[in-house]
Amino acid sequence: MLNKIAVIGGGNIGGVLVQEIVRRKLARNVALMDVKDPELAKGKALDILEGSPVLPADIKVEGSKEYDVIASADMIINTAGVPRTTRPDGTIPTREELLATNLKITDSVSAGIQKFCPKATIISIANPLDAIVYRLYMNLKPPREKLMGMAGVLDSNRYSYFVAEAAGVSVENVQALVMGGHGDDMLPIRSACRIAGMPVEKFVPADKLDAIEERTRKAGGEVVKLLGVGSAFVSPAWSALEMAEAIIFDKKKIMCVSALLQGEYGVDGLFIGVPALLGANGIEKIIELDFTDAEKEGFKKSITSVQKTKEEVIAMAK
Ligand code: APR
Numbered sequence: 001m002l003n004k005i006a007v008i009g010g011g012n013i014g015g016v017l018v019q020e021i022v023r024r025k026l027a028r029n030v031a032l033m034d035v036k037d038p039e040l041a042k043g044k045a046l047d048i049l050e051g052s053p054v055l056p057a058d059i060k061v062e063g064s065k066e067y068d069v070i071a072s073a074d075m076i077i078n079t080a081g082v083p084r085t086t087r088p089d090g091t092i093p094t095r096e097e098l099l100a101t102n103l104k105i106t107d108s109v110s111a112g113i114q115k116f117c118p119k120a121t122i123i124s125i126a127n128p129l130d131a132i133v134y135r136l137y138m139n140l141k142p143p144r145e146k147l148m149g150m151a152g153v154l155d156s157n158r159y160s161y162f163v164a165e166a167a168g169v170s171v172e173n174v175q176a177l178v179m180g181g182h183g184d185d186m187l188p189i190r191s192a193c194r195i196a197g198m199p200v201e202k203f204v205p206a207d208k209l210d211a212i213e214e215r216t217r218k219a220g221g222e223v224v225k226l227l228g229v230g231s232a233f234v235s236p237a238w239s240a241l242e243m244a245e246a247i248i249f250d251k252k253k254i255m256c257v258s259a260l261l262q263g264e265y266g267v268d269g270l271f272i273g274v275p276a277l278l279g280a281n282g283i284e285k286i287i288e289l290d291f292t293d294a295e296k297e298g299f300k301k302s303i304t305s306v307q308k309t310k311e312e313v314i315a316m317a318k
Contacts, residue, residue, distance in 0.1 A: 002027040002248055006073035006117065008109050009080035010034030010041040010063065012233035013125055013240075017077055020241055022048055022059050026248055031070050032063040033112070034080075041065060067112030073120050075247070077240055078136070080109050081126030083231040084224050092224050096128050096183070096309055103316055106132050110139035121247060121282045122147045123240050129182035130258050131309045133271045137260060138317065144260040145282035151182030152256025152273035154232075154239040158219045159188050162212040167195055167203040174200075177256055178216060179273050179289070180302030181309075186273070187298045188213040189289070246278035259283050265299065272306050 005027040007014045011034070018032050034041040045063030052059065062069055070076065081102040084093055106126065113120065113136075122142065126132045133149035140147070155178035164171040175194045180187040190209060193200035200209065215222070223232040246253040257276045261267040264286045265274065277285040291299060 001025060002074045004029040004031065004073045005075045005077065005244070006031040006033065006070035006120070008033045008070065008076060008078045008112070009126070010036070010044050011079065012083070012230055013079040013237045014077075015044050016234055016237035017079070017240065018044060018048055018061060020237060021244075022052060022057050022061060023055060024241070024245075025057055025059065026241075026244065027074075028059060030059060030061045031073060032061065033065070033067060033069050034063070035065055037065075039063070039065065041069075067116055070112060071116040073117045075244060076113055076117065076120045076122045077244065078106075078109055078122060078124040078126055078132075080105050081132065084127070084220070085230055086224060086228055092221050094128075094183070096131075096312075098127055099131055099309070099312060100316065102126055102128070102132055103135055103313065106135045107139065110136055114140060118142075120146075123150055123243055124148070125150050125236055125240055127182070128309060130271045130273075130306045131313045133258050134310050134313050135317070137271065138313070144262065145284065147260070148243070148276070148283055149182070149258030149271060149273075150236065150240040150243055151186075151258055152178055152275075153242050154236050155182065155186055155188075155216060155219070155273070156256055157235060157239055159193070159212065159216045162215055163193060163195070163200060163204060163209075166208055166212060167200075169195055169203070177275060177289075179256055179275070180299055181272055181306035182258070183302075183305060184217055185298075185302040185305045186217055187295065187302055188216050189291075189295060191292055191295065192289070243278060247280065247282060250280035252277055252279045252284070254278075254287060257283065259286055261286070264288055265303075267303060270303065270307060270310060272303060 041063030159176040
């Protein structure tokens with residue numbers, strides 16, 4: 001149990017996060033910060049506190065429109081940003097189209113973290129994922145262990161679910177890994193996908209796996225279309241908590257996170273989804289996978305698109 005976790009952005013994802021942090025008793029103090037009128041964060045905090053005797057959980061939950069509520073948090077989970085939502089003409093913006101708006105929001109989030117809890121471990125969820133994490137890095141310059149983005153865990157969970165469904169097995173039997181940027185070029189690693197320790201191809205035919213991988217790349221958009229308003233919020237919150245629990249309980253658990261590469265995979269200075277070992281110190285190790293030739297090409301393509309967005313982030317900061 002940590003002393004304090006602060007969630008920034010109290011919308012759909014932030015609301016699920018605070019509920020689950022309280023239910024799972026991950027911290028003695030939970031802060032929820034959101035700028036929305038009249039007092040969205042206070043309202044969500046009060047709602048959860050009034051339910052706390054049911055659990056029961058003696059956890060202090062405080063909501064506020066002001067950043068001082070996050071003071072001295074050990075961990076920050078950042079969800080502040082505009083989600084993808086279906087436009088009136090029926091089209092859906094790409095995650096990259098959210099960039100300008102969400103970068104401005106990220107600058108104010110960074111200032112709040114800098115002022116009130118500069119040493120906190122940060123898990124960021126806002127989109128476009130790798131770009132927002134890069135902006136947090138530009139603004140805060142934390143040690144690389146302490147800043148990471150949540151996307152690969154969600155993409156891997158989506159892939160696992162689709163594989164389990166196709167194979168007719170428990171989700172507990174499937175291990176999956178989706179690497180790369182959190183965009184259409186993300187890379188489901190078929191060679192790393194196992195069902196009860198056996199290669200996935202033993203259970204699911206190759207053409208079905210092609211379709212599952214394509215569905216995984218587009219899975220966020222599929223939910224956006226179905227919801228009509230906003231984007232997926234339960235699975236992203238649960239996925240971020242899988243990362244938070246690995247850190248809080250020092251699990252040394254390997255999962256795919258957006259991390260700052262410093263020479264790994266031949267890349268320097270870019271945040272992109274790679275397998276990492278998470279423990280009490282945050283990102284304790286980055287694992288370098290032996291790719292097949294096709295996977296190597298796919299990862300290169302994903303690096304190129306994340307690099308392009310990174311350059312836009314830098315240009316927009318000028
Ligand atoms: N500080 C704090 N909160 C902010 C700020 C800010 N500067 N600017 C906006 N917010 C809040 C909004 O008021 C809103 O309540 O962020 C919240 C975002 O919540 P939702 O709109 O419900 O979005 P959600 O589905 O939770 O997704 C949040 O995560 O997956 C990504 O694409 C998604 O970027 C989006 C983010």
